[in-house]
Structure formats: C-alpha cells, structure tokens
Amino acid sequence: DTGVSQDPRHKITKRGQNVTFRCDPISEHNRLYWYRQTLGQGPEFLTYFQNEAQLEKSRLLSDRFSAERPKGSFSTLEIQRTEQGDSAMYLCASSPIGTGGVGVYGYTFGSGTRLTVV
Amino acid sequence: AQSVSQHNHHVILSEAASLELGCNYSYGGTVNLFWYVQYPGQHLQLLLKYFSGDPLVKGIKGFEAEFIKSKFSFNLRKPSVQWSDTAEYFCAVNARNTDKLIFGTGTRLQVFP
Numbered sequence: 001d002t003g004v005s006q007d008p009r010h011k012i013t014k015r016g017q018n019v020t021f022r023c024d025p026i027s028e029h030n031r032l033y034w035y036r037q038t039l040g041q042g043p044e045f046l047t048y049f050q051n052e053a054q055l056e057k058s059r060l061l062s063d064r065f066s067a068e069r070p071k072g073s074f075s076t077l078e079i080q081r082t083e084q085g086d087s088a089m090y091l092c093a094s095s096p097i098g099t100g101g102v103g104v105y106g107y108t109f110g111s112g113t114r115l116t117v118v
Numbered sequence: 119a120q121s122v123s124q125h126n127h128h129v130i131l132s133e134a135a136s137l138e139l140g141c142n143y144s145y146g147g148t149v150n151l152f153w154y155v156q157y158p159g160q161h162l163q164l165l166l167k168y169f170s171g172d173p174l175v176k177g178i179k180g181f182e183a184e185f186i187k188s189k190f191s192f193n194l195r196k197p198s199v200q201w202s203d204t205a206e207y208f209c210a211v212n213a214r215n216t217d218k219l220i221f222g223t224g225t226r227l228q229v230f231p
Contacts, residue, residue: 031217042122042208042221043162056218091162095217104169106152107219109162 004110006092012116020078021113025094032075035091082117089114120145122222130228139194139225141209148214151192157205204229
C-alpha cells in the first residue's frame with residue numbers, strides 16, 4: 001500500500017486523558033500536514049512539516065496539541081488533557097516537494113483518525 | 119488571509135441532471151485551486167486542480183472546473199451526474215507563497231436514480 005496510513009482509525013477516550021495519533025506518509029513525500037474536520041465543516045489546517053522541521057502551526061491550535069516528525073518519516077499528533085470539543089476527525093496528508101509544490105501535486109490524504117471524547 | 123466559500127451546502131439531483139457547484143475564494147494574489155471529493159466512508163481524493171494555463175480544467179470521472187480570475191471563482195461542473203457521484207465535495211485554495219490548503223465547508227451531493 002503506497003497511500004497515507006493513519007493509526008488508529010477510531011479512538012474513544014475519556015475527557016482529561018492524553019491521546020496520540022500516528023501518520024505514515026507516502027515514502028517519497030517530504031511534506032506532511034495535519035488537519036482537523038468536524039461534522040459539516042471542511043478540513044481545518046493544524047500544522048505541517050517539511051522533513052523533520054515543523055514549518056507552521058495554526059494559531060487555533062492550543063498548547064495541548066503537539067506534533068512531531070522526528071526522523072522526517074512518520075509523524076505523531078498528541079492531544080493532552082482532551083476535551084469534548086476535541087472530538088473530530090484528524091486527517092493527515094502528504095505532498096512531494098518539487099517545482100510548483102503543492103500547486104502541482106496537491107495533497108494525498110489518509111483515511112483519518114476519528115476521535116470521540118466522552 | 120485566504121478563505122473559501124461554497125454556497126451550496128446540500129444539492130439533490132436526479133441521475134442525468136447537470137451539476138454546477140459554486141466556489142469563491144478570497145485572496146488577492148496568485149493561487150492554486152482544487153476540488154476534492156469524499157465518497158461515503160472513504161478518504162478525501164483529488165478530483166481536479168488548477169495550477170496554470172487553460173482556466174478550464176478537466177478532472178476524473180467527467181468533472182471539470184473553470185477558473186474565472188475576475189470573479190474569484192472555481193465552479194465545478196458535470197454535464198450528467200450518476201448515482202455514484204453521491205459524495206461530499208470540497209473546494210480548496212492554496213496561495214502560491216504558502217504550502218497549505220484552505221478548504222471550504224463542503225457541498226453534500228445526493229444523486230437519486
């Protein structure tokens with residue numbers, strides 16, 4: 001499978017617990033993106049990496065959220081002290097770097113991790 | 119800041135009807151434009167994109183979109199829809215000086231046989 005993989009597919013957690021999601025991008029893609037999608041909304045940008053460097057983080061992202069991509073391959077997104085408002089689908093996408101970048105290639109999305117905070 | 123507006127939240131059509139989904143963006147500079155589709159239970163897939171050149175872009179499954187710069191629009195069209203086109207459709211914009219896509223809220227399309 002050469003697509004973007006996300007694990008787990010579903011996560012139910014109690015409010016206040018910490019959760020961590022993993023994303024494995026397409027191997028030759030240098031850029032990796034995290035988005036969040038709630039019901040009735042489009043994907044909302046959270047953060048992105050070029051190799052292991054985190055280049056941008058949304059101002060909407062609270063300090064409870066942290067993302068890493070330590071070796072420039074897979075990435076993890078951690079949410080500390082989860083709240084009910086964190087319930088959403090968390091999407092990972094990847095893109096190659098090249099002339100035109102995102103404009104030429106667009107993103108390839110994974111299937112997402114659905115988080116439910118109870 | 120960039121933003122995307124999709125005016126049609128829910129569209130219901132019969133098979134063979136023509137489709138046009140509106141998308142307008144807000145950004146003064148050069149942009150790349152995208153339409154993504156999400157079939158029930160599946161992940162977001164790229165339908166088509168505009169990067170440069172001919173403003174009429176053809177994508178997969180008979181879809182096309184036209185970039186009208188003066189109207190800041192990138193409407194999606196299909197002359198004859200099929201039941202299998204039932205899905206959610208998202209328009210997205212990328213400002214050329216950034217690497218992130220900004221998505222609209224999506225349009226849910228239901229096609230009845």
